[in-house]
Amino acid sequence: MKNIYIKTWGCQMNEYDSSMIARNLEKTGKYFITTKSEQADILVLNTCSIREKAQEKVFHQLGRWKKLKDTNPNIIIAVGGCVATQEGEEIFKRSRYVDIIFGTQSLHKLPKMINEVEKNKKFVIDISFPQLDKFNYSLPIKNKGYTASISIMEGCNKYCSFCVVPYTRGKEISRPSDDILFEISNLAENGIREINLLGQNVNAYEGSTFNGKICFFSELLRLISEIDGIERIRFTTSNPLEFSDDIIEVYKDTPKLVSFLHLPVQSGSNKILQLMKRSYTTEEYEKIIEKLVKARPNIQISSDFIVGFPGESKEDFKQTINFIKKINFDMSYSFIYSSRPGTPASEMKDEISLQEKKERLYTLQNCINKQTMSWSRRMLGSKQCILVEGQSKKYPMKLYGKTENNRIVNFDGESNMIGKFVKVKINEVHTHILNGILL
Ligand code: SAH
Numbered sequence: 516m517k518n519i520y521i522k523t524w525g526c527q528m529n530e531y532d533s534s535m536i537a538r539n540l541e542k543t544g545k546y547f548i549t550t551k552s553e554q555a556d557i558l559v560l561n562t563c564s565i566r567e568k569a570q571e572k573v574f575h576q577l578g579r580w581k582k583l584k585d586t587n588p589n590i591i592i593a594v595g596g597c598v599a600t601q602e603g604e605e606i607f608k609r610s611r612y613v614d615i616i617f618g619t620q621s622l623h624k625l626p627k628m629i630n631e632v633e634k635n636k637k638f639v640i641d642i643s644f645p646q647l648d649k650f651n652y653s654l655p656i657k658n659k660g661y662t663a664s665i666s667i668m669e670g671c672n673k674y675c676s677f678c679v680v681p682y683t684r685g686k687e688i689s690r691p692s693d694d695i696l697f698e699i700s701n702l703a704e705n706g707i708r709e710i711n712l713l714g715q716n717v718n719a720y721e722g723s724t725f726n727g728k729i730c731f732f733s734e735l736l737r738l739i740s741e742i743d744g745i746e747r748i749r750f751t752t753s754n755p756l757e758f759s760d761d762i763i764e765v766y767k768d769t770p771k772l773v774s775f776l777h778l779p780v781q782s783g784s785n786k787i788l789q790l791m792k793r794s795y796t797t798e799e800y801e802k803i804i805e806k807l808v809k810a811r812p813n814i815q816i817s818s819d820f821i822v823g824f825p826g827e828s829k830e831d832f833k834q835t836i837n838f839i840k841k842i843n844f845d846m847s848y849s850f851i852y853s854s855r856p857g858t859p860a861s862e863m864k865d866e867i868s869l870q871e872k873k874e875r876l877y878t879l880q881n882c883i884n885k886q887t888m889s890w891s892r893r894m895l896g897s898k899q900c901i902l903v904e905g906q907s908k909k910y911p912m913k914l915y916g917k918t919e920n921n922r923i924v925n926f927d928g929e930s931n932m933i934g935k936f937v938k939v940k941i942n943e944v945h946t947h948i949l950n951g952i953l954l
């Protein structure tokens with residue numbers, strides 16, 4: 516048995532891919548996944564290129580692994596994911612000790628690639644886009660707790676001016692709906708109670724069905740909600756662009772779909788949205804939220820924001836803050852704009868100082884945090900349904916579970932409640948963590 520260590524950076528999709536890599540390798544019976552890099556015979560780096568100095572970060576990590584390889588030349592180093600797809604052979608040119616480069620869509624070939632390196636002692640690369648192939652090689656997800664993520668579509672056709680995803684993940688492609696339903700039914704039989712559907716734009720889902728028809732996202736949601744055992748459905752990420760009325764309708768009649776939606780708006784200024792090539796206006800975004808609130812009055816919305824996009828004036832930023840207050844977002848992931856090689860925005864003049872960008876980020880996060888707290892405060896005294904996940908990490912005598920709106924609730928309970936839904940009354944609130952009493 517050989518030891519494999521996998522290091523993962525980036526989004527939930529990368530986490531999902533890494534679990535697929537691990538399962539594919541374990542399936543061969545030749546490899547064991549280790550959590551200690553010093554014990555590894557094979558080191559795998561699954562990279563992310565969405566922000567920051569992604570390439571540099573990769574070479575720093577590889578530099579650290581080179582030291583391990585200097586002491587044991589038989590170690591195999593594999594680099595995969597978004598940076599590998601974008602940089603390809605460049606990685607090998609800069610770090611000649613790397614043995615394998617694989618892309619986001621060729622990870623199922625890794626066991627074969629490792630065999631090749633062992634046999635021929637020669638570097639191998641595959642960053643092709645054989646879309647969906649990788650799913651045909653994957654085994655059902657192993658249980659980890661009572662929630663499971665499952666990829667339903669990949670890639671992106673939107674080409675927002677700042678984003679590398681369309682270049683690293685390829686075009687939008689949806690998995691057949693029956694494959695997804697089969698996988699989720701298996702998960703439900705194995706105790707999974709909550710499903711998180713993954714994709715770069717899940718609402719653009721268009722999967723083929725067994726009888727040659729097309730299943731859209733709204734229908735997929737309804738079909739999943741009919742699976743016995745699955746009590747909660749989440750999804751991430753969706754895009755305001757194709758958030759059509761049929762999806763909003765699902766909120767009316769499908770209680771298993773959570774009253775919480777992550778719908779990234781990125782900016783509250785129409786001028787910036789246009790420069791970002793987001794293809795919607797703040798007014799259109801607001802309209803979607805209005806309809807959603809009508810369909811599901813208690814829905815809470817979270818978003819992603821980019822501050823300091825080239826051309827963002829103080830006035831544009833003020834519009835973003837006003838928009839945050841108007842929509843009353845519950846949470847956000849917010850970032851300073853990072854110029855990505857190969858994207859149209861990287862050609863735009865970036866004249867905002869780093870100091871100014873940091874201040875804007877701070878102001879934005881401060882504003883959202885206050886709103887998060889006020890949403891939490893509203894929960895005081897309310898009854899909440901939580902999926903009990905285990906023993907609280909901070910208070911081992913207590914159990915913890917998660918609400919629909921992603922708050923952790925600690926409470927006194929019995930161990931047989933783990934993996935089940937229970938009702939609690941909230942009696943203490945902090946921003947993200949609450950305390951409850953079992954009802
Ligand atoms: N499909 C999603 C976005 C996925 S990328 C959507 O439509 O919104 C995840 C988040 O990373 C984006 O929402 C954006 O806020 C951030 N991001 C992407 N590229 C970025 C860049 N170049 N600089 C800073 N943040 C970026």
Ligand code: F3S
Pocket residue numbers: 671672673674675678679680681715716754
């Ligand atoms: Fe990126 Fe825009 Fe697609 S943010 S993932 S190009 S929707």
